[in-house]
Amino acid sequence: MTELTKTLELKLVDPNAHKRRKLRETRDAYQYALQEAFDADCTTQTDTNDIVVNYDLSGYAKNALKQYVPQLTTTYNADELSEDHPVRFTNEGLQLDHKPENAIEWYVKIPHHEDYCLWLPAQPSPEQRDWLEALYAGDAEMGESRLFEREGTWFLHVTATREVAEQSEVSANERTPIGVDIGEASLVTVCHRDERGSPVRPELWADEGKTVRRLRKTYFTTTRRLQKRGSDRLAESFGDDLWNRIDDVFHRVTREVIEHAESVENPVLVLEDLMYIRESMDYGEYMNRRLHGWGFAKLHAQIRYKAAERGIPVETVNPRNTSKACHACGDHGYRPRQATFRCSNDACWLGEYQADVNGAINIADRYRSGESHHQNDRTSRQKAGDDDSATDGASLTGPQDSQADAETQQETLGTYAS
Known part of the structure; x- marks a missing residue:
C-alpha cells in the first residue's frame, strides 16, 4: 500500500450577502489575530494562544494559528506577512455532507466562531470527486483546510490522505x-x-x-x-x-x-x-x-x-x-x-x-475495442446527443446554518440554501 496526499479544491457556490459577510468577518478576524501574534514574535503555542484567544474565531482557526505562527519565525524565517493569508482550520474544523438528490450534491460546514457555523454548497473539480467521496465515507483522512477568496469567489483547499494499492504493470490488452x-x-x-x-x-x-x-x-x-x-x-x-x-x-x-x-x-x-x-x-x-x-x-x-x-x-x-x-x-x-x-x-x-x-x-x-477514456482526460470531449443513460440531480434543500439566530437568518436567507 502507498499513502497518497492530495489537496482538494472546493468552490463555494454563490454565497448570499449574509454568508459572504460572515466569511469576510472570519477572514478579517483571522488576519488581525495572525498579524498581532506575528508582530509579538510568538515562538510557542502558549504565547500565540495568549493573543488569539481574544479574537472572535472558532477553536479550529485558533488552534491552526497556534500551530502556524511559531513556524513563521522558527521554520520559515519570515520577516513580514503577505497582505492576504488564507484562513486555516485544523483537521476537525470542516464537516462534509452529501445530498445526492440535489443539483449541487456537496455541502461543507465552515466554522465562523465558537457558536456559529455556515453551511454552504460546494462544487469539487470532477477529477477529485472520488477523493471527496472517500473523505465523506471516512476512508480518507482530512488534514488542514484553508479558506480564501479569489476574484470574488470563495474556495476551500482541503488536504486529504489515503492509502492505495500499487497497480501492477499490466498492459491494457492483458486486462479483463x-x-x-x-x-x-x-x-x-x-x-x-x-x-x-x-x-x-x-x-x-x-x-x-x-x-x-x-x-x-x-x-x-x-x-x-x-x-x-x-x-x-x-x-x-x-x-x-x-x-x-x-x-x-x-x-x-x-x-x-x-x-x-x-x-x-x-x-x-x-x-x-x-x-x-x-x-x-x-x-x-x-x-x-x-x-x-x-x-x-x-x-x-x-x-x-x-x-x-x-x-x-x-x-x-x-x-x-x-x-x-x-x-x-x-x-x-x-x-x-x-x-x-x-x-x-x-x-x-x-x-x-x-x-x-x-x-x-x-x-x-x-x-x-479501444474506446475508453482515463478519468482525468475528459474535459475536451463534447457530450453525445443521443445517450440513453441517466444522471442524478434534482433541487432540494441543503443543511442549514447553526446557531439559533432564526429571525436574522429568516430575513437574510429565506430558505436554507444560498
Missing part, C-alpha cells in the same frame, strides 16, 4: 474488462467475457435496486405530505434518515463490486462516462424524478475510490446505446419488460436476454 451497468431495475450489474468471448459470471444487485426504489418513493411521498402540513423540519429529518439508509446500500453494493473484481485475473472496471450523459432529459415529471434521483455519480465515485484503494484500474466509455445494442450481433433491440432485452435481428441466436447483463457486456466491449 468488467462492464459495470448502473440502472434502476438492478442497482448495479457486472459481467465480463472469458478467453473464448463468452459472457461469464454476471452478478446483479436487483434486490438492492428494489430497496432503493422503495426508499426513494417513501422519501418523496412522505416529505411532500409533511411539507404540505408545514412540518418542514420533520420532513428534513425524515429525508436525511432515508438518504442515510440509501447511502448504506450504496456502500455495501460498491464494496461487493470491488470484491467481485478482485476475483477476476487482471481486472479493469469499465464504467459509463458521466460526462457524456445528457442533462436535459424530459420524459415527464414522474420519470424525470425517478431518473434524476438515482445516485449515478455517487455510485461511480464510490467504485472509483474503492477500486483505487485495491489497485484496480477504472476506465470509462461512451454510454451511447449500451442498453439498446445486442451484445451478440450489435443490432438494436428493445425491452418488452424492464429487465428483459430482445434482439430485433431474427437471425441472431440471442433472442431474449437479461437487459442489465446485456448492457454490462456492451460496456466491457467498448473498452476491449
Whole structure:
C-alpha cells in the first residue's frame, strides 16, 4: 500500500450577502489575530494562544494559528506577512455532507466562531470527486483546510490522505474488462467475457435496486405530505434518515463490486462516462424524478475510490446505446419488460436476454475495442446527443446554518440554501 496526499479544491457556490459577510468577518478576524501574534514574535503555542484567544474565531482557526505562527519565525524565517493569508482550520474544523438528490450534491460546514457555523454548497473539480467521496465515507483522512477568496469567489483547499494499492504493470490488452451497468431495475450489474468471448459470471444487485426504489418513493411521498402540513423540519429529518439508509446500500453494493473484481485475473472496471450523459432529459415529471434521483455519480465515485484503494484500474466509455445494442450481433433491440432485452435481428441466436447483463457486456466491449477514456482526460470531449443513460440531480434543500439566530437568518436567507 502507498499513502497518497492530495489537496482538494472546493468552490463555494454563490454565497448570499449574509454568508459572504460572515466569511469576510472570519477572514478579517483571522488576519488581525495572525498579524498581532506575528508582530509579538510568538515562538510557542502558549504565547500565540495568549493573543488569539481574544479574537472572535472558532477553536479550529485558533488552534491552526497556534500551530502556524511559531513556524513563521522558527521554520520559515519570515520577516513580514503577505497582505492576504488564507484562513486555516485544523483537521476537525470542516464537516462534509452529501445530498445526492440535489443539483449541487456537496455541502461543507465552515466554522465562523465558537457558536456559529455556515453551511454552504460546494462544487469539487470532477477529477477529485472520488477523493471527496472517500473523505465523506471516512476512508480518507482530512488534514488542514484553508479558506480564501479569489476574484470574488470563495474556495476551500482541503488536504486529504489515503492509502492505495500499487497497480501492477499490466498492459491494457492483458486486462479483463468488467462492464459495470448502473440502472434502476438492478442497482448495479457486472459481467465480463472469458478467453473464448463468452459472457461469464454476471452478478446483479436487483434486490438492492428494489430497496432503493422503495426508499426513494417513501422519501418523496412522505416529505411532500409533511411539507404540505408545514412540518418542514420533520420532513428534513425524515429525508436525511432515508438518504442515510440509501447511502448504506450504496456502500455495501460498491464494496461487493470491488470484491467481485478482485476475483477476476487482471481486472479493469469499465464504467459509463458521466460526462457524456445528457442533462436535459424530459420524459415527464414522474420519470424525470425517478431518473434524476438515482445516485449515478455517487455510485461511480464510490467504485472509483474503492477500486483505487485495491489497485484496480477504472476506465470509462461512451454510454451511447449500451442498453439498446445486442451484445451478440450489435443490432438494436428493445425491452418488452424492464429487465428483459430482445434482439430485433431474427437471425441472431440471442433472442431474449437479461437487459442489465446485456448492457454490462456492451460496456466491457467498448473498452476491449479501444474506446475508453482515463478519468482525468475528459474535459475536451463534447457530450453525445443521443445517450440513453441517466444522471442524478434534482433541487432540494441543503443543511442549514447553526446557531439559533432564526429571525436574522429568516430575513437574510429565506430558505436554507444560498
